[in-house]
Amino acid sequence: MSNGTGWRAMAGIGVRLNKLFEKRSIVTALAGMGYSTAVTITPMVVVMAAILLMEKLLGFYNLPYVTKEVFLCTTLYIFIFAMLAASPLGAVISKLMSDIIFEEKFGDIMPCYYTGLALNMVIAAVPGLAFVIHALAVGKVAPAVIMLGYIGYMVLVFVFYTMNYLSICKTYEKIMLFYLIGMAFAVVLSLILRYAAGAAAEISMLISIDAGLCITGGLALAALRQYFGMCSRNYGRLIQYIGRFRKLTAANTLYALGLYVHNFVFWGSELGTHVLDTFVYAQSYDLASFIAMFTNISTSVIFMANVEMHFHKSYKEYSEAVIGGRYIDIEKTKNRMFGTLVNEIMSVVRVQFIISVVMYLVFSVVLDRFGFNGLVMTIYPVLAAAYFIVFIMYCSFIFLYYFEDVTGALRTALIFFIFTAAGSVIAAQFARMWYGSGLLAGAIAGWTYAYFRLRWIEKNIDYHIFCRGSILKRKRAGRPSGIAYLRKEQGR
Structure with a gap:
């Protein structure tokens, strides 16, 4: 080939979801949500x-x-x-x-x-x-x-x-x-x-x-x-x-650690079970967090499909305007791009909220019949809300990557990791239904910083693109002298 x-x-999925979502009916929307969740x-x-x-x-x-x-x-x-x-x-x-x-x-x-x-x-x-x-x-x-x-x-x-x-x-x-x-x-x-x-x-x-x-x-x-x-x-x-791109490596690592650090904290709590002085885990908390992650994991595919369908096009138009367009074209495409960004985030929130609510209700009914009751289902609701915000935060994380704001992405991941770790240590002292509040705190903190960072980029996009970004190639050269300029003009 x-x-x-x-x-x-x-x-792959981008083309299929384009066909499913472009008709904008309830049936096709449900089909798109089901397909993205399934894959x-x-x-x-x-x-x-x-x-x-x-x-x-x-x-x-x-x-x-x-x-x-x-x-x-x-x-x-x-x-x-x-x-x-x-x-x-x-x-x-x-x-x-x-x-x-x-x-x-x-x-x-x-x-x-x-x-x-x-x-x-x-x-x-x-x-x-x-x-x-x-x-x-x-x-x-x-x-x-x-x-x-x-x-x-x-x-x-x-x-x-x-x-x-x-x-x-x-x-x-x-x-x-x-x-x-x-x-x-x-x-x-x-x-x-x-x-x-x-x-x-x-x-x-x-x-x-x-x-x-x-x-x-x-x-x-x-x-x-x-x-x-x-x-x-x-x-x-x-x-x-x-x-x-060392910061990219650090950002992705901290984000991954943030997804699991709350589990590690509860491994060391009263919920922890030790096996042969080698393994340690917290069965109830680990099961609850797995089910909660499972409830919201389709967010990433829905988001990437929306980015493919809408945001990438507006981002490309803005990039082309920056390279060879007029100032008015740059302003128009910039406003359109950030309007699309807001719409895509809100679209993901709406769609994933429906999926999460449906899956939450299904799990609450079905899992009880398989013995997943008691402590697991007590911890699950707060964790489900936490992972919902975590994956929405990750959408903003990806937009920071789009604008090559590696520093902003690294700070988002660091805030998420620190607040999740510290919050989980504190949450371990709460009533059991609030055990997931540490992850919830980390998700809210990370999302909040990412949101205001994107707002900062919107306000300072010209400086960010022309002075710090990579749409325009950077080139080092000496400052031209007045004599060289006069000689050049005389040569003409």
Whole structure:
């Protein structure tokens, strides 16, 4: 597949949502919301469903208590810390991919992918290996379990990193398909290992999860290589971007840490459960936060679809006016761009509010029948509200990226992280229904700063673009002298 054909094939969810939303009827709006929600949460649902199905089919619930706890903690740690390990390079990769696509230097994509993959694996491997040594020496965890967990952690880092490239390309439907294939393979393999090979249930499940994730990541890499077959061997470009955009790396890392720091705080509270002096988690709080995140996670896809449909066009018109337009054209496109920005944020708020309310009501009724009651459902409401604001804050975060306000994005992420961490420490002393107020405080603080930062950019956009931005290329040169100017004029 040529690069041009590959890029046209990567329209993905943006094109589909354009068709769904452009008619502006209630039915098409509901269809668009359902589609965006489905493509966002399907990978998560597929992995969860596969694990639950394996637990049911392999007799996991009949295992000793400690064995079950170790397995559950292992899978929890795999996903949380793989996500954190994959986060530092995410924003830099997005920036690099957008620049490569703009320059149409598609041959640089795969070299940058391989360089970033090597870096990401090193970032993930060192702390992961330290944890493995601790688990073996102090916790006396079974070597097979901890090593399979470590392999799964590294494979998932590879999957998240590779999926980051595909998600930038908007191939959400293929991402869904790859997860489905990988997890279907995992379920079948677990049955073979358990009942044909006679392996223990927890070992069968861990091997199968690792193998399924390998299949998922391998398919993703194959798709990426199909889209971008050319290789320029420019392996150093990503390193240059990491050095140039250090604040982007820090901002994305702090945002990711802010999403989980409240969980870590409650791991150390009275809710925390310790397993073999190695693992610690807070089951009730972790389940409540997962369900709350699940309630609001479609925000990102809805937002990116709206940006593709509306804001990107107005931003492009403004950029073209800055480069070669009249002052009146610059002013008109600027006002139109910021009007679109406000409309897009409000549109995301309205749509996601409907989705969140519906999902909240569904979860409140359905989860009670599956035993998710008591403390989990007591903590859930405040966390659901918190994650709603978190993802709206992230929309503003992306707009700061659009205007290349890296400093503003870094401060937003830092405020979000600090207020969430400090607020969660304080909230742990409150009544249990308010445990999620720490994340809520961090989300409100981060959103507030991002909002006023965007207002500042609106008021100072001329200075920001002409003096600090990158729409116009910067060039260093000496100040021309009067004599040189006169000679030039005489030469004419």
